[in-house]
Amino acid sequence: MEQVYGDNFGEDITDVADAVALVDRNMESLSQNGMVKAAEAALALRDTFGYDVAETTRAAEAIRKNFNVSAEKAFDLIATGAQNGLDYSGELLDTLSEYSVQFAKLGLSADAMFQILQSGTDSTAWNLDKVGDAVKEFSIRAIDGSNTTLSAFEALGYDAGEMMATFAAGGEKANRAFFQVLDRLLEMDDQVRRDAVGVKLFGTMWEDLGVDALRAMANASTAAYGTGEALEQINQTRYNDLDSALEGVRRRLEVSLLPAADAVYQALMEHTPEITAALDEMSPIVAEMAGDFSEMASTALAEGLPRLAAGLRDFATSAQAYD
Numbered sequence: 001m002e003q004v005y006g007d008n009f010g011e012d013i014t015d016v017a018d019a020v021a022l023v024d025r026n027m028e029s030l031s032q033n034g035m036v037k038a039a040e041a042a043l044a045l046r047d048t049f050g051y052d053v054a055e056t057t058r059a060a061e062a063i064r065k066n067f068n069v070s071a072e073k074a075f076d077l078i079a080t081g082a083q084n085g086l087d088y089s090g091e092l093l094d095t096l097s098e099y100s101v102q103f104a105k106l107g108l109s110a111d112a113m114f115q116i117l118q119s120g121t122d123s124t125a126w127n128l129d130k131v132g133d134a135v136k137e138f139s140i141r142a143i144d145g146s147n148t149t150l151s152a153f154e155a156l157g158y159d160a161g162e163m164m165a166t167f168a169a170g171g172e173k174a175n176r177a178f179f180q181v182l183d184r185l186l187e188m189d190d191q192v193r194r195d196a197v198g199v200k201l202f203g204t205m206w207e208d209l210g211v212d213a214l215r216a217m218a219n220a221s222t223a224a225y226g227t228g229e230a231l232e233q234i235n236q237t238r239y240n241d242l243d244s245a246l247e248g249v250r251r252r253l254e255v256s257l258l259p260a261a262d263a264v265y266q267a268l269m270e271h272t273p274e275i276t277a278a279l280d281e282m283s284p285i286v287a288e289m290a291g292d293f294s295e296m297a298s299t300a301l302a303e304g305l306p307r308l309a310a311g312l313r314d315f316a317t318s319a320q321a322y323d
Helices: 002-006 013-026 032-049 053-067 071-083 092-105 110-122 128-141 147-155 160-169 171-186 191-202 205-209 211-218 230-239 242-256 258-270 272-322
Strands: none
Touching: 002 013, 002 032, 013 032, 013 053, 032 053, 032 071, 032 230, 053 071, 053 092, 053 110, 071 092, 071 110, 071 230, 092 110, 092 128, 110 128, 110 211, 128 147, 128 191, 128 205, 128 211, 147 160, 147 191, 160 171, 171 191, 171 211, 191 205, 205 211
């Protein structure tokens, strides 16, 4: 908490404490440095895009766990996606939390997942959740062994048993097979037959997304999705000004003084019995002094107020005579 606060993230120490607690709850087995980086990333995304820290950390953990990438990589992918307009339907974080496991089942990498989501976004997909749901439907149907799935693979010229085994095994072979099936499906000349097979493999998502969106997904780039600098760019843009610099200095000074404050606190706690005893001994003396002061004040008022009143009357009489 001290490190994140000193690095000038969060509104105050309580805000930072809440963010660190959410990182600790939603993300497993992070080192101390990892927790610092995750909390700072979640706060930067909140301050830039309005993302809830709890939702961001859950989405980042889904990416991290399903694709075996670092927390830093997961947050940077989210930042890159947000910069590239992936949250156009307000469902980016929910989509990542829900569908990362489905993309991973097909052997796709985290970068590939974002490339597919981006391709769907840039085409005709009106809802990001639909893109994720299409992959989910395929990942379920591709291994369910139903007559519908068997007939779909056979219609595309595949050995259905071998194809289902490939998808069940996951990994790179499943990754290649997914794009091969999608390409072969889209290349079918008979559109009516193509749509029938598409529905068998993708369910209603085939119709909801449309051929253009699925073709864009099939042509998704295999390159890395982000440069790894999205969060750094956000931090430089949002926190690089005079006010932020001065606030950072103040916080650093505050954090540097914490050990001294803690030492004073510990000393007070250690000597509390002696301090309490001393105060108890002083209480009668203080009470006696208060009584004496009260008596003195009462006497002064009793004697002084009549004199003051008489003086005011004399002054008023003199003023009238002068007029």
